[in-house]
Amino acid sequence: MTNIPLRQIRAVIAVCEEGSFTRAAERENATQSGISQHVAAVERTLGVQLFERLAGSVKPTPAGLRYYKRCVEAVGTLEHAAEEARSLAGKVVGELRIGLMPTFTRAVLAPVLDDFVPRCPEVRLHIVEGYSGALTDMVLDDELDFAVVPAFEGTIGLKSRLLVRDREMLISGPRAGFTPLATVRLSECKPLKIVVPGPDNIRRRNLDTYFQSHGVEVEAMLEMDAMIATLEFVGRSDWVTVLPSVISVNDIGRGELIVNPIAEPELHAEFVVIQPTRRTLSTQARMFLARFEAEVAHIHEVWDAAIAGTKKSKLRA
Amino acid sequence: MTNIPLRQIRAVIAVCEEGSFTRAAERENATQSGISQHVAAVERTLGVQLFERLAGSVKPTPAGLRYYKRCVEAVGTLEHAAEEARSLAGKVVGELRIGLMPTFTRAVLAPVLDDFVPRCPEVRLHIVEGYSGALTDMVLDDELDFAVVPAFEGTIGLKSRLLVRDREMLISGPRAGFTPLATVRLSECKPLKIVVPGPDNIRRRNLDTYFQSHGVEVEAMLEMDAMIATLEFVGRSDWVTVLPSVISVNDIGRGELIVNPIAEPELHAEFVVIQPTRRTLSTQARMFLARFEAEVAHIHEVWDAAIAGTKKSKLRA
DNA sequence: CAGGGCCATTAGAAAACCTAATGGCCTGAC
DNA sequence: GTCAGGCCATTAGGTTTTCTAATGGCCCTG
Numbered sequence: 001m002t003n004i005p006l007r008q009i010r011a012v013i014a015v016c017e018e019g020s021f022t023r024a025a026e027r028e029n030a031t032q033s034g035i036s037q038h039v040a041a042v043e044r045t046l047g048v049q050l051f052e053r054l055a056g057s058v059k060p061t062p063a064g065l066r067y068y069k070r071c072v073e074a075v076g077t078l079e080h081a082a083e084e085a086r087s088l089a090g091k092v093v094g095e096l097r098i099g100l101m102p103t104f105t106r107a108v109l110a111p112v113l114d115d116f117v118p119r120c121p122e123v124r125l126h127i128v129e130g131y132s133g134a135l136t137d138m139v140l141d142d143e144l145d146f147a148v149v150p151a152f153e154g155t156i157g158l159k160s161r162l163l164v165r166d167r168e169m170l171i172s173g174p175r176a177g178f179t180p181l182a183t184v185r186l187s188e189c190k191p192l193k194i195v196v197p198g199p200d201n202i203r204r205r206n207l208d209t210y211f212q213s214h215g216v217e218v219e220a221m222l223e224m225d226a227m228i229a230t231l232e233f234v235g236r237s238d239w240v241t242v243l244p245s246v247i248s249v250n251d252i253g254r255g256e257l258i259v260n261p262i263a264e265p266e267l268h269a270e271f272v273v274i275q276p277t278r279r280t281l282s283t284q285a286r287m288f289l290a291r292f293e294a295e296v297a298h299i300h301e302v303w304d305a306a307i308a309g310t311k312k313s314k315l316r317a
Numbered sequence: 318m319t320n321i322p323l324r325q326i327r328a329v330i331a332v333c334e335e336g337s338f339t340r341a342a343e344r345e346n347a348t349q350s351g352i353s354q355h356v357a358a359v360e361r362t363l364g365v366q367l368f369e370r371l372a373g374s375v376k377p378t379p380a381g382l383r384y385y386k387r388c389v390e391a392v393g394t395l396e397h398a399a400e401e402a403r404s405l406a407g408k409v410v411g412e413l414r415i416g417l418m419p420t421f422t423r424a425v426l427a428p429v430l431d432d433f434v435p436r437c438p439e440v441r442l443h444i445v446e447g448y449s450g451a452l453t454d455m456v457l458d459d460e461l462d463f464a465v466v467p468a469f470e471g472t473i474g475l476k477s478r479l480l481v482r483d484r485e486m487l488i489s490g491p492r493a494g495f496t497p498l499a500t501v502r503l504s505e506c507k508p509l510k511i512v513v514p515g516p517d518n519i520r521r522r523n524l525d526t527y528f529q530s531h532g533v534e535v536e537a538m539l540e541m542d543a544m545i546a547t548l549e550f551v552g553r554s555d556w557v558t559v560l561p562s563v564i565s566v567n568d569i570g571r572g573e574l575i576v577n578p579i580a581e582p583e584l585h586a587e588f589v590v591i592q593p594t595r596r597t598l599s600t601q602a603r604m605f606l607a608r609f610e611a612e613v614a615h616i617h618e619v620w621d622a623a624i625a626g627t628k629k630s631k632l633r634a
Numbered sequence: 635c636a637g638g639g640c641c642a643t644t645a646g647a648a649a650a651c652c653t654a655a656t657g658g659c660c661t662g663a664c
Numbered sequence: 665g666t667c668a669g670g671c672c673a674t675t676a677g678g679t680t681t682t683c684t685a686a687t688g689g690c691c692c693t694g
Binding site: 045050070073084 | 320321322323324326363364365366367378379380381383384386387388390391392394395397398399401402403405406432433436600603604607608610611
């Protein structure tokens with residue numbers, strides 16, 4: 001029986017996927033020398049060379065590629081084993097205190113709850129809607145099990161992981177004159193009258209950077225951290241705003257608000273789930289987040305289909 | 318990502334299949350306490366109880382059974398991965414010219430070839446048995462791709478790396494009067510009639526140094542660079558010799574030759590693989606050497622088990 | 635009630651792992 | 665042709681993990 005530790009196997013997987021010992025080390029939070037030794041140990045144990053060392057890079061050998069594929073399969077099986085064991089370990093009970101921004105409460109949350117509540121009837125949910133600063137404070141104070149906020153550099157006492165990467169859309173009313181679902185190049189638009197988040201919001205910083213880097217002209221700017229008011233205002237004026245696609249999936253094809261994907265280049269927002277460092281996520285928290293991610297992925301599919309449909313219509317015209 | 322070492326997973330599998338921590342320990346060549354800690358670590362990481370502790374036995378929980386089944390699947394996939402990688406690596410072609418001393422051709426080479434030849438059917442092997450001086454010359458003359466010889470200071474035109482560090486054993490026949498497998502302290506033996514290598518052999522120098530440094534008395538010394546003759550002679554006389562453990566692993570428990578580990582202090586021989594400076598080792602060469610090292614490691618395990626078994630027998634007596 | 639068997643826990647030695655440092659090789663820029 | 669930068673291989677040593685020995689607790693059987 002060949003006995004290769006999982007740590008070594010993960011090193012081999014990382015090198016295959018990154019094409020470099022150095023990048024694999026970064027990804028595995030290890031050193032290049034540690035990765036080199038792990039891979040060498042696997043090759044020694046197997047008696048097989050898994051990588052061809054080229055100048056400045058490595059390339060898996062045919063044997064290495066086969067080994068990699070089987071290992072990925074096995075590691076996936078082990079992950080699944082863990083998930084199933086936890087799920088089978090039965091009744092999920094207890095509280096779940098979640099902080100979500102309006103970005104998510106408007107269109108993502110309802111379908112997630114539709115599924116989660118029947119599956120976990122003995123979980124007592126507490127959903128708090130708020131903006132990222134307030135939600136972050138509540139997580140730090142242990143008032144929330146977790147929150148989903150825009151990606152930021154991190155804070156002592158919190159740990160985070162990327163949860164959502166979402167395409168930003170231009171939102172406007174009929175008076176702004178945009179064609180629904182048509183991709184827009186902001187630098188080619190006439191000067192915008194735009195509603196943006198306040199300066200404490202990380203998305204605001206990203207927007208400012210994007211505007212400056214890509215020659216987006218702004219005629220007027222209005223700061224508003226009030227989502228309902230923002231959408232109402234934009235819907236009945238010639239002002240525009242920029243919001244993540246997940247918030248406006250339900251506006252597709254409804255005419256009330258006009259949604260346009262931003263392109264050339266695309267603009268994305270990233271969101272992380274944050275939790276206190278000293279805690280681990282409960283089973284119900286992880287189940288909720290899994291369902292949440294699935295719903296976001298579904299929304300992305302809806303958007304992709306809608307945008308693809310628009311391109312087809314243009315081709316027919 | 319749940320990161321559970323394979324060693325722990327194997328412990329869980331063994332407990333499921335044996336229905337007992339104690340029996341699982343025996344099967345895994347571990348202690349009951351070690352198995353207990355492995356299983357506890359898995360349960361802690363998963364946050365799931367895998368076994369119900371009954372009086373006098375354990376029973377997997379439903380979650381434990383499910384986890385076990387998935388783990389068996391994953392471990393099987395990894396075994397398969399190793400097999401396939403080795404099989405695929407079989408497409409290795411070309412010549413391989415190897416120089417080995419009788420130290421290795423007697424017991425290490427055959428199992429290595431048993432594995433290597435089917436895996437590399439298209440490699441044309443040339444094995445040259447010889448003593449270190451001759452093998453070194455052949456490597457320098459590019460008549461060999463590499464040779465394995467006792468560690469030495471190096472030579473211009475050659476590069477070397479440590480390959481084997483092996484424990485030296487006292488080899489004798491029944492007439493010499495030693496108890497099989499009992500460790501011996503050479504300085505406490507009656508003056509030895511000993512067969513040693515010739516003066517050009519580095520191991521000879523090491524033996525001389527050891528004898529002088531540790532008060533080993535020698536009644537008579539015979540120089541012989543003829544391994545078969547040495548073993549035949551020692552087997553049928555009261556002479557002894559000192560040889561690396563890898564040469565005599567097949568003599569354990571067979572009575573024909575008596576093997577005793579040398580201790581207090583132990584004596585080790587180191588061997589290096591040498592190759593011309595201007596060349597790099599081919600794929601098949603490295604595969605052969607990897608398998609060679611693995612076989613030496615296996616032999617060391619066999620020796621460790623045999624010596625440990627002798628110690629247990631003494632405790633019971 | 636005592637002894638035997640089995641699991642859980644602790645302590646400490648041994649082994650494995652990991653990083654820092656360095657060397658060797660290759661490539662590209664000058 | 666030389667030098668700097670990037671990448672992998674190797675070594676050494678500190679740190680962490682693993683493993684065993686010893687022991688305690690619990691349960692069952694005689």
